[in-house]
Amino acid sequence: MPRRRPLDLSVRIGPLTIANPVVTASGTYGYGDEYAHVQDPAALGAVITKTVTLRPRVGNAPARIAETAAGMLNTIGLENVGVERFLSEKLPKLRSLRATVIASIGGETPGELARLMDWVGEAPGVSGIEVNFSCPNVARGGARYWAVPRRLERTLSDLRRRTRRAMIAKLSPDVTSVGDLARACEAGGADAVTAVNTFVGMAIDVDRGTSRLSLATGGLSGPAIKPLALARCHEAARAVSIPVLGSGGIMSGRDALEFLLAGAAAVQVGTASFLRPRAALGVLEELEALLRARDVRRLDEVRGAYLAPGAAHV
Amino acid sequence: MPRRRPLDLSVRIGPLTIANPVVTASGTYGYGDEYAHVQDPAALGAVITKTVTLRPRVGNAPARIAETAAGMLNTIGLENVGVERFLSEKLPKLRSLRATVIASIGGETPGELARLMDWVGEAPGVSGIEVNFSCPNVARGGARYWAVPRRLERTLSDLRRRTRRAMIAKLSPDVTSVGDLARACEAGGADAVTAVNTFVGMAIDVDRGTSRLSLATGGLSGPAIKPLALARCHEAARAVSIPVLGSGGIMSGRDALEFLLAGAAAVQVGTASFLRPRAALGVLEELEALLRARDVRRLDEVRGAYLAPGAAHV
Amino acid sequence: MRAPRPGWSQVTARVAEHSPYGAGHYWLDLDVPAGFGAPEPGQFVQIMLPSIVNPTLLPRPMSVAAVARRAGGHRLGFLYAPVGTGTRALATLARGAVVQTLGPLGRGFPLDQPGTPVLVAGGRGVAPLLFAAERLGRMGRRAQFVFGARDRAHLVALDEAKRSLARWGGRLHLCTDDGSRGSRGTVVEPLRRVAAGIDGPVVIHACGPHAMLAAVADWAMAHDARAWLAMESVMACGTGVCRGCPLARSEPSRRAFRDDAPSLLGNRDYAMCCTEGPVFEARELDWERIH
């Protein structure tokens, strides 16, 4: 039997080192324990939990989901149990499962985020915090509000003083330059950025003449957005020197490798988990096999190793 | 036999009235005569021809196409015969086919566009001009260069003086606010805007570690982008009072009706023509049947008739 | 509030039988391996086609219409109509094809409730009630079965229903919108008649089009009968994590909601169809806010 060369899959995100680059995407894996009987959350790089807000939210009215070609629109509206119940009930469960927990928080104003960060920023068992600057489905404090580099930078600088844990800024793709936003995050002291959240989309029921969702728009996720998310992830990775977590349409190990080659330090598995609750582990296993077949020993060898082609013919 | 009530499908675009709202999308229908033996171009609202530039372009190196989930990336690179040959060879053919011709032009600078407009802006047989401010596949003068409202407005004001024909500005979706760009176009004197061109995307061949295209990025089209294009078309239509031409993933009459309900005055059929050379007529026929079934008599009755839902639960 | 049922899994299932079943419907038998839990009447599974022939992204929810034990697992029966992309693609699968099956999901009909069970089916909504009738029979409980459809052709699986009732006892009451079979009109009239003939409390278990369920709910609430209704919603995960399938709670249900209720089931305003449901008692839901 050929001796297996060691494969180090670990990834550093500021002060945090995760064991491998596959994590769950916020909002697609609940609070991390729901799938525990089919997928060991401790086997994943980390579990990013559903975005929590200061107060519990009941979410938007139905319909909250509309399937489109190779994608799905959602307008969940940040339904969540609120930060207090998250800390008192959900976090202990995840800790007992020995998962690495990255808590996602979302707020409508810099002040709200500051208060949220005061709750979770130093909470025992929270290894990192992902700040959701990119929810397309809320009336206030959504993606467009946060698509302003200065606002992002100032807000993150303030949040930085409230946590020593890994602080990740999750960005919206619906901007002219995700690179500019990523740079603002880096300047504000973020340890990493996530690129990207869902894209704003719309679907109309032509028989009723109304939205197929309870809101006019929703966020598009799934394979349809993979090429778009990959381009934005690549742009962000080239813009900053902090790690970038790729998100958008990752369904397989090959998809994950595309993001790593484009410059992502880690990848998030989202919609795929709805189809296959074991999707994240599946992605990890496939990725590992692909890396072994390429005789890779450390992720640095592939990260950003994508060979950019020459310039356009003009 | 029930008497058919008359259905007026005509659409006004500034000084131009087209007979129906289905037109071909630039770059997906050649110079308009290639499909003439299977689809009468005169039966369409208009034919928007491949974007022409001042000088002929040979286009980018292969690979120029990569299929993705429910979409395709292209990086054609504006291969075209140049404006002179367009006027001397292609336009006469289209005129002899009695098609309504909207000529698409693309330039890297306001000055180039001005010179192009001087060629085509008053050319006999040109009913309208679509200015392509949104090509994602060129090194200079592409979508990001034009994603600046002031630049758009100034450029269009200048172009306006060079043509009395219908002047349409085609916008990129890869911006924070397509509404802002649309407003700039309206202010600059455009008779209409097209929303939207392809989305910047990327695909990596993980076996070779290189782009699946000859450039790093390409433009995504097809059903995958329909929900995104629809949202941007809706945003543009709400932002301006000039007509908006919807483009992105329109494959059927139902898709077309979605865009009309969202506020589009007309729709462009693009990628669909690659699958079915008769796609545009198919869309028109299906749309007509849908409108008749709804007893619609004029397009005003459906345009923007989409009923926006209430605000988000907060 | 009943406790959530955990214990679902995702397995590869094989098509054991697949055939047209009248009025455009299909019957599908899937063989699932032993690890897959035995579904209860009213529970559902999420079926996903192999990617090479799958035109949809998300799996499609299907009520279990029959369960039989077999060597190495169970055989699950489904009755469905190819109404759209996913179900039409499903209809192309031949015997021997494989699909991914996630389940059993949700909470079924509480068939052990005291009172005389009355099953009310509308069209292809008969699927889970065939299973319920069989289960009630095995429990030694007699059921009355009201079955309505738009016309006689759409009384799909009528023979199945008859066989089941013949075997286990119980009576069948048919109705059609056009009067082509049974009484003319909706299920409410036969339901009223059946209920009038029953001594003591009546417990309805119903599945069918939304309008029918709303009418049954109305009737039950007006007549002090319990009505357990199998609801539908667009779904993504089927397991409570995506929060995509809310149904609005009624005012009493909101008031009764306890803040420490399992969040997987829902929240104060909304119950998740896939976890707290798909079967709800009529009074739990706000019928004005469900369309």
Add this chain to the structure above:
Amino acid sequence: MRAPRPGWSQVTARVAEHSPYGAGHYWLDLDVPAGFGAPEPGQFVQIMLPSIVNPTLLPRPMSVAAVARRAGGHRLGFLYAPVGTGTRALATLARGAVVQTLGPLGRGFPLDQPGTPVLVAGGRGVAPLLFAAERLGRMGRRAQFVFGARDRAHLVALDEAKRSLARWGGRLHLCTDDGSRGSRGTVVEPLRRVAAGIDGPVVIHACGPHAMLAAVADWAMAHDARAWLAMESVMACGTGVCRGCPLARSEPSRRAFRDDAPSLLGNRDYAMCCTEGPVFEARELDWERIH
């Protein structure tokens, strides 16, 4: 420059026969109606599955391997390998299924060129050459047939090729990478031998993997033989409008390019594979810029 061939159409075709054909390949017979033009050897069609079972957006190009007249149209034969999403989905179609077929497309092998025709096939690249052999036979021209593959199993349709040569005359020369059938090595060695035995000019018609075509092109250019090569490219439209399938022209071809050449075929730098091709003479292309 030869003139473009117009006259394609898109029709609904029916699967008349579809069966495994060795080494993982399939043979597909499609019945097309009378309106569909009769393809020439080397031409191709774009095949698109019905949307309900179609996992891809774009149609897939396939060379025509056989054409037979039938009542009400033609029967077109294809030999293909299920290598990816589209072709694997194609492989699931049963007899009687329908597909959209666009064609005939492109320009085929110029079989009327003076000189002795030598057909060179690599693996499944044999498909259009079966058709070419048949046509040459009907034209009363003797062909030599060099057929190579990685191993004996991958000499797909070998029996077909033999039958065709037996009927029309001509000789078969086999080779495999591993020597399991015929000579060991690539097609170049048998090609050299065959050419050496021919008096007067040799005209090669070849189809196969890119590396084989490049080697045949090299050989032909070094030995003053014409080599017509069936090239491949990613394609969208197949008809010249999308400009998605360029192949780089050689320097001589660029110099010879006339500015009033039909733009549908290509431009000074690039020929479109779908219109000017898929068959090119070796000297027309810049082999350093084709991968």
